[in-house]
Amino acid sequence: xxxxxxxxxxxxxxxxxxxxxxxxxxxxxxxxxxxxxxxxxxxxxxxxxxxxxxxxxxxxxxxxxxxxxxxxxxxxxxxxxxxxxxxxxxxxxxxxxxxxxxxxxxxxxxxxxxxxxxxxxxxxxxxxxxxxxxxxxxxxxxxxxxxxxxxxxxxxxxxxxxxxxxxxxxxxxxxxxxxxxxxxxxxxxxxxxxxxxxxxxxxxxxxxxxxxxxxxxxxxxxxxxxxxxxxxxxxxxxxxxxxxxxxxxxxxxxxxxxxxxxxxxxxxxxxxxxx
Numbered sequence: 001x002x003x004x005x006x007x008x009x010x011x012x013x014x015x016x017x018x019x020x021x022x023x024x025x026x027x028x029x030x031x032x033x034x035x036x037x038x039x040x041x042x043x044x045x046x047x048x049x050x051x052x053x054x055x056x057x058x059x060x061x062x063x064x065x066x067x068x069x070x071x072x073x074x075x076x077x078x079x080x081x082x083x084x085x086x087x088x089x090x091x092x093x094x095x096x097x098x099x100x101x102x103x104x105x106x107x108x109x110x111x112x113x114x115x116x117x118x119x120x121x122x123x124x125x126x127x128x129x130x131x132x133x134x135x136x137x138x139x140x141x142x143x144x145x146x147x148x149x150x151x152x153x154x155x156x157x158x159x160x161x162x163x164x165x166x167x168x169x170x171x172x173x174x175x176x177x178x179x180x181x182x183x184x185x186x187x188x189x190x191x192x193x194x195x196x197x198x199x200x201x202x203x204x205x206x207x208x209x210x211x212x213x214x215x216x217x218x219x220x221x222x223x224x225x226x227x228x229x230x231x232x233x234x235x236x237x238x239x240x241x242x243x244x245x246x247x248x249x250x251x252x253x254x255x256x257x258x259x260x261x262x263x264x265x266x267x268x269x270x271x272x273x274x275x
Contacts, residue, residue: 033200035207037170042175044087048078049119050172059160060094060133073250076133085193090183094131094159097243098210100201103140111215112136114236116158119243123157129244136158137170199223202230215241 055061055075067175077093080086101107113165116134123129135144143162150160165173169261202223203210212230214220233239 019100027205033203033234038205039171039207040170041208044078044089046172047078047175048087050169051059051075051077053169054161054163058086058163060135061160075250094133095243097132097134098205099134099136100170101136101138101140103138103143103146104143109136109142109146111239113146113153115239115243116150116155116237117153118240120153120158122240122244125242130156132158132243134158134175135163137165137173138162139164139233171204171208171209174205174210194196213239215239 038186051061052073052075053062059164062077064076065074067074067079069083071079071080073082074090076090077096078089079085099112101109112134113181119129119132122133147162199214202214205212206229212224214224214230214231214232216234220232224230231242233242
């Protein structure tokens, strides 16, 4: 990130691990990415509208059992009484796992598929786990390849869909609140090949108070604090075990995270004004 004036001699980086080179250690400034203000926990009515739209083309969002009252507008996660207008989350809704990707070779989603297989086996072995809906958003060259792989798995307790979301819809999906043990959700971020680039996708998930399961890489600890705001895994077995947990959202709510503009004012603006 280039700076003008005297501070042009003080380079800035997105992670401490990237502050390398002779004489840079003491002068470099770490400017962490922060979520934009629209990445936040979403109101239930906006969530319901999004689920209605997604249910039109993706079966995991559709109703699993018809309501007794035909006036009730029921989906997989929410329902609205058309007479009273009352909107609520279903108590027995599935767990919701969300990830986003550009579907390129540097993001190895075979880790996720292997973890889903292990999660499915735990359910078949009698573990008391909810059904799981895995939503992977984005466009890219390997999208169809992984879609075919998931369809070949023939999961009984897991549904996977790969919708394309508009820019204003993605924060709504991330911002779904949790209520009760049957509504667990995690954000999954695969590791970058270079290993020194903290993911903006994880930052956005944190902005929505969404706990993250992330595959480990060199500077991940600067963003994901294992056991505090998310979990770090090394292999599919660890990820499958982490999908059974439900915590950390309270920590994210109480962390009073800075937003992008606030972080810029506190960290970068003083450098720019130092002329």
